[in-house]
Amino acid sequence: MREIKINLKRPYTIYIDSNLDKLFNTMNEYKIKKNDTLFLITDDKVSGLYNDIILKFEKHFNIKKYFFNNGELNKNMTTIQGIYSFLIENNANRDSILIGLGGGVVGDLVGFVAATYMRGIRYINIPTTLLSQVDSSIGGKVGYNYNGIKNIVGSFYNPEFVFISTNFLKTLEKKQFIDGLGEVIKYSLIKDKTLLEYIKENIKGIAEKENDKMLYIIRSCLSIKKYFVEIDYKDTGIRNLLNFGHTTGHAIEITSNGKFTHGESVALGILVAIKMSENILDLSNEIYNDVEEVLKKLGLPIEYKVDNYNLFMYAINHDKKNGKKIRFVLLQDIGKGKIKVEVNNEDILKGIKQSIDKGE
Template sequence: MNEILVKNKNEDYRVYIDRNMFKLKKSLEEHKVKKGNRIFLITDDNVYNIHKNLIEKFQNNYNCNIISFKPGENSKNYSTIQNIYSFLLKNNADRNSILIAFGGGIVGDITGFVASTFMRGIKYINIPTTFLSQVDSCIGGKTAYNYNEVKNAIGSFYNPLFVYVSTEFLKTLNEEEFINGIGEVIKYGVIKNNKLLNFLDVNYKQILEKQDDELLYIIKESLYIKSNVIYKDFHDKGIRNILNFGHTVAHGIEVSSNYSISHGKAVALGMLVAIKISEKKANLPQEVYKKIEQLYKKFSLPYKYKVDNYSSFLYAIKHDKKNTNGITFTLLEDIESCKIKVNIGEKDLTAALKESIN
């Protein structure tokens, strides 16, 4: 089993990365989680149905209550959070209770926010089950829900007790859901690790076949990159902005498509737009765009997309949390070299869309 220590100024926590769930019990014991603890497992309906046997087995071994909600971005709202608050109170949750997020990024975000606010903060454990959440959102401390068509408008910074990543869950994902995570992995290669990009290029067949060795490598490398960045800037005021590469346009695409375009695919498209802007604003060599586009083709990631609802697209971008004095982008000067907090005009954005993904 691989381990990553995520360091921060308050309290460090561990990420356990393995092929299966066999060592979860040991991880719980290491963190003094006992069978007598009152545990609340939060998931969505799809994950519950797929892993029902595993969930019920856990429930039989621990003092565990379960709540699930409808899957998808449309459930990432305060109504879902209210239902969880009510469920916790009804079942006598207290400050010593422990939440477990069992699902993808939305489940993790919702559970983390509830944990950070219920009774002014209780412990939670993150067990990510999607590729996207395993390589990215399971660490970093960001918790949030969407509000008024603005993605992650309301949220907090709150870390889990620990994270347990198992590649076993990835075997249950369909091809589209699996590919959804590749966009974020490519992002990590672009901003910090060219060797990771080359690994994806050479080993794409094994990765698409979900071979454990390749999956364990890219999960570990992605989380290692992110953990180093967030240690330097936990609250996303400076260098952590590099993790948002591609996300400004991505959030616009997600909102304007009513979330019919998944986050990972939206990030992939957003990176191409950011790369095209970088050619003009940061003197990025044009070869980078071609290299990334070719990599997308190997993984069947989208590299063309037409924004139909441009007003909704622009509204989401203009209300992005990272904006300062206008639309703010993270750009690329070269592979592994980013330039943060660059203001971009609407004309530059429109031109880049036409020259890239449109």
């Protein structure tokens, strides 16, 4: 088992292993004792797939369970209210501990409830998707969607610890796995060259979710995110590098009407940002083909036909992470990113037409 310690005002540890064998020992180390009451929260899909794990929990502790319907559409106030009611009905108090077992939706919701119930109680995060293992389980952002706006209500709040098992990835649908790989590629470009080299050399093993490959990748991504989170926890500066590929990515996610997942959209956004980096920051033009090749081999998209450019540019300009001017994260080199590069619509259009929408 590997550990990554996140050094914040209140530090916490992420444990990474290829199974959950050491989970209950770890809980003991956190003074969570046999017969303590724990509130296990997950979605209906994960609970169905991993009933054996829930049974194991029930053997070790006094478990109260709450399952909600899976999916982003349920990352809302109704689900939050359901969890609050469940906690109240079961007499959860300040000493209670929540366990979030599931993907990013479960993690964000359970984290938010933990942050707000009785002004903050403890929670443990067990992320079960690649996206949640490399991204949402670190950095403290918790919350939910409201009035159709993603993550508009939220807080910064950290778990007691995070326990990652690569075994969960085995049951992920292909599209969901590839979704996470989009973020993995993002990480491989913003900090240094090591991760991209590793991915290039191990494409097959990664596509087949081999344990050692996934362990390496998850550790690398978390170390990279840890670096940015520790120096800019509240995301006012350099942590913004983690949004590489996301400005165009969000617009693709919205305008593709569900065809592309978040990670797939980010992959396309990365290609646009690389072209723009060539045009604006003189990024070497060898990188584009390299990255395109990797995306292709991993099953990520490399082409996107923009149907309506007016609508598309409208979507880019309304990306909530931007102020009035359009600001992009671009690259000077692999591992050398630049945040808040002000660009105009022409720069973006040119980048798109040279990369994902060549109009052939």
